[in-house]
Amino acid sequence: MVEMWNIAIQTHADEEAEVCAVPQFKINTEEKWGIGWKYSLKCLNCGYISPVVKLYKEITTGKRGRKAAAVNINLQAGLLDMPLGKSRTRLLQADLDIPPPAESGMSKLSNYVSSKTTDLNNESMRTKVEEVKNDKICGFG
Ligand SMILES: [Zn+2]
Numbered sequence: 001m002v003e004m005w006n007i008a009i010q011t012h013a014d015e016e017a018e019v020c021a022v023p024q025f026k027i028n029t030e031e032k033w034g035i036g037w038k039y040s041l042k043c044l045n046c047g048y049i050s051p052v053v054k055l056y057k058e059i060t061t062g063k064r065g066r067k068a069a070a071v072n073i074n075l076q077a078g079l080l081d082m083p084l085g086k087s088r089t090r091l092l093q094a095d096l097d098i099p100p101p102a103e104s105g106m107s108k109l110s111n112y113v114s115s116k117t118t119d120l121n122n123e124s125m126r127t128k129v130e131e132v133k134n135d136k137i138c139g140f141g
Contacts, residue, residue: 034072
């Protein structure tokens with residue numbers, strides 16, 4: 001959020017300093033990406049519109065299309081460890097006046113996070129089995 005304001009103030013100063021000394025910003029556009037947002041600001045004095053700034057970090061998942069927002073992956077990772085499904089999570093967010101993410105997007109990320117978690121667990125188990133085998137060989141051999 002702070003980065004967005006700094007970008008808007010700096011680019012406004014670079015482009016409009018001669019015509020508008022003191023900007024007065026309001027939100028120009030806002031776009032939801034799951035529970036992440038991106039915004040642009042508009043100066044009410046001179047009409048300057050800032051670049052669109054993402055208020056989330058992106059993660060490359062290797063999937064086609066738009067990059068995933070880290071907050072959305074974190075949400076799914078957190079939900080794996082809770083007795084709360086997608087529908088209840090969306091209802092909870094709506095009750096809290098937080099626009100809920102699309103259920104289809106949540107499903108895709110849930111599948112991605114579940115797959116990655118399974119891979120991690122398999123790798124962890126493989127490592128432990130190797131350690132036990134090595135202990136047997138060294139301990140009883
Ligand atoms: Zn201005």
